[in-house]
Amino acid sequence: MARCCTDSWLAPVYITVSVLLAFIAISTSLHSKSEQPSSPTKLNFHELSLNASKALRRAGFNVMATLLQVSPDIFLSSPNSTIFAIQDDAISNSSLPPWLLKNLLQYHTSPLNLPMKYLLKKPLGSCLPTLHREKNIAITKIDLKEGSVDINNVSVTHPDVFLAETISVHGVLEPFSSLDPQDVHQGWNLIQAPTCNSMSVLVSDVVKSTNMVEWSWIVRLLSSNGFVPFAIGLNSVLDEILEDYKGLNSVTIFAPPNLQSLTSPSPLLKRTVWFHILPQRLTYKELTALPAGTLLMTLVRDLSLEVAGAADFKSGLIINGIEIVAPDIFTSKKFTVHGISRAFEVADEVAASGT
Numbered sequence: 001m002a003r004c005c006t007d008s009w010l011a012p013v014y015i016t017v018s019v020l021l022a023f024i025a026i027s028t029s030l031h032s033k034s035e036q037p038s039s040p041t042k043l044n045f046h047e048l049s050l051n052a053s054k055a056l057r058r059a060g061f062n063v064m065a066t067l068l069q070v071s072p073d074i075f076l077s078s079p080n081s082t083i084f085a086i087q088d089d090a091i092s093n094s095s096l097p098p099w100l101l102k103n104l105l106q107y108h109t110s111p112l113n114l115p116m117k118y119l120l121k122k123p124l125g126s127c128l129p130t131l132h133r134e135k136n137i138a139i140t141k142i143d144l145k146e147g148s149v150d151i152n153n154v155s156v157t158h159p160d161v162f163l164a165e166t167i168s169v170h171g172v173l174e175p176f177s178s179l180d181p182q183d184v185h186q187g188w189n190l191i192q193a194p195t196c197n198s199m200s201v202l203v204s205d206v207v208k209s210t211n212m213v214e215w216s217w218i219v220r221l222l223s224s225n226g227f228v229p230f231a232i233g234l235n236s237v238l239d240e241i242l243e244d245y246k247g248l249n250s251v252t253i254f255a256p257p258n259l260q261s262l263t264s265p266s267p268l269l270k271r272t273v274w275f276h277i278l279p280q281r282l283t284y285k286e287l288t289a290l291p292a293g294t295l296l297m298t299l300v301r302d303l304s305l306e307v308a309g310a311a312d313f314k315s316g317l318i319i320n321g322i323e324i325v326a327p328d329i330f331t332s333k334k335f336t337v338h339g340i341s342r343a344f345e346v347a348d349e350v351a352a353s354g355t
Contacts, residue, residue: 045072045076046072048072048076048164048166048167049068049069049072049075049076050069051162051164052068052083052162052164052167052169053065053066053068053069055161055162055169056068056085056161056162056169056171059085059158059161059171060088060171061085061086061087061088061158061161061171062088063086063088063091063092064083064085064086064088064091067105068083074102074105074106074109075105075106075109075131076167077131078111078131079111079166080111080112080113080166080167081109081110081111081112081113081166081167081168082109082110082112082113082114082128082167082168082169082170083108083109083167083168083169083170084108084109084110084137084151084156084170084171084172084176085108085158085161085169085170085171085172086104086105086108086172086174086175087171087172087173087174090174090175103132103133103191104175104177104191106130106131106132107130107131107132107135107137107176107177107191107193108130108172108175108176109130109131109132110128110129110130110131110137111129111130111131112128112129113165113166113167113168114128114168115160115163115168116147116149116156116159116160116168116170119139119142119149119156119159120142120144120147120149122139122142123139123201124139124140124141124142125138125139125140125201125202126138126139126200126201126202127139127194127196127200127201127202128151128200129200132191133191135191135193136193136194136196136200137151137152137176137193137194138151138152138194138196138202139151139202140152140153140194140202141153147159151172151176152176152177152194154172154173154174154175154176155172155173156170156171156172156173157171157172157173158170158171158172159171177191177192177193192214204242213248213249213250213251213334213335214334215234215238215241215242218234218253218330218335218337219231219234219235219238221330221337222234222255222330222337225329225330226257227255227256227257227339229257229258229259230255230256230257230258230259230273230276230343233259233269233272233273234253234273236269236273237269237270237273237274240270241274241277241299244299245279245299248279249334250279250280250281250333250334250335251277251278251279251280251281251334251335251336252277252278252280252281252282252335252336252337252338253276253277253278253335253336253337253338254276254277254305254319254322254324254338254340254344255276255329255337255338255339255340256276256322256339256340256341256342256343256344257339257341257342258342258343259272259273259343268346271300271346272343272344272346274298274299274300275298275299275300275303275305275344275346276298276343276344277298277299278296278297278298278299278305279297279298279299280297281333281334281335281336282296282336283327283328283331283336284317284324284327284328284336284338287307287317287319287324287327287338288317290307291307292307292308292309293306293307293308294306294307295307296319300346303346305319305320305344306319306320307319308320308321319340319344320344320345322340322341322342322343322344323340323341324338324339324340325339325340325341326338326339326340327339
């Protein structure tokens with residue numbers, strides 16, 4: 001009777017991962033090499049995955065246990081592995097497509113065997129490789145007194161769930177990368193990873209705030225949709241934006257089709273690009289609701305854009321004398337991009353401000 005109840009409770013878990021398992025089963029069968037059933041390597045491989053799966057299930061990580069048991073190739077494709085198991089509800093409540101969920105699982109697996117005692121000995125800020133496209137995870141907190149470690153600002157809540165000669169398994173509080181299904185677009189890679197230098201030391205902890213603007217997506221969208229000059233200009237001044245506006249969590253961008261003769265990095269290019277960016281997200285509907293004469297603060301300090309309203313019922317909204325011709329062309333929870341007919345004039349404003 002107890003077994004019946006347990007199986008009933010686990011049913012939704014199996015249903016949740018069934019699509020992913022089917023997807024992975026097909027892909028792995030196409031690439032797997034034929035092996036003899038009695039091969040010692042294959043036997044050890046499956047013994048490891050089975051024993052680790054049982055340990056995960058005992059610790060309450062039922063979804064990860066099932067994935068590891070049915071599709072061990074996701075996690076054990078290298079000679080050594082450390083698996084950071086995600087809580088059941090984080091996976092079962094997500095509606096990510098199978099390919100993205102597979103990427104997420106690989107991002108939670110390192111090709112190193114790292115028991116907790118080894119993690120505690122790592123220097124703070126150490127970057128660790130993962131199985132996902134050369135993206136790293138980073139140790140962001142170490143508490144030797146408590147014997148605890150945070151990775152990508154996520155606590156390792158269940159250390160050493162399973163340990164073997166070539167594999168370690170730990171449970172973590174939540175995913176290392178926050179993924180919002182509303183931001184999923186075909187071809188986008190949404191795994192947010194910290195930036196590490198050539199010495200595998202943390203340089204920029206981009207995952208510290210899950211609300212940070214993902215500038216690389218914006219540049220990619222602009223460059224592939226007819227805004228190449230502005231995309232190039234934006235990319236060339238990104239370092240300064242990240243330095244001067246740390247913690248910026250939403251933006252509105254007015255994208256012109258060109259930037260006239262501004263083709264190389266310069267103070268004028270920087271100010272021109274910054275003059276087209278607001279440090280807040282405003283949709284077209286929100287902009288049109290603003291009264292005429294409203295000033296919108298830009299990234300250029302002390303310089304604002306003025307809302308003038310629409311010239312007539314057929315025209316788009318006018319900002320600083322320039323019409324918005326393609327409202328809300330790209331939008332997410334963190335940014336909105338509006339296409340404008342031409343670039344805002346910034347030279348006079350810069351001269352007048354003396355900067």
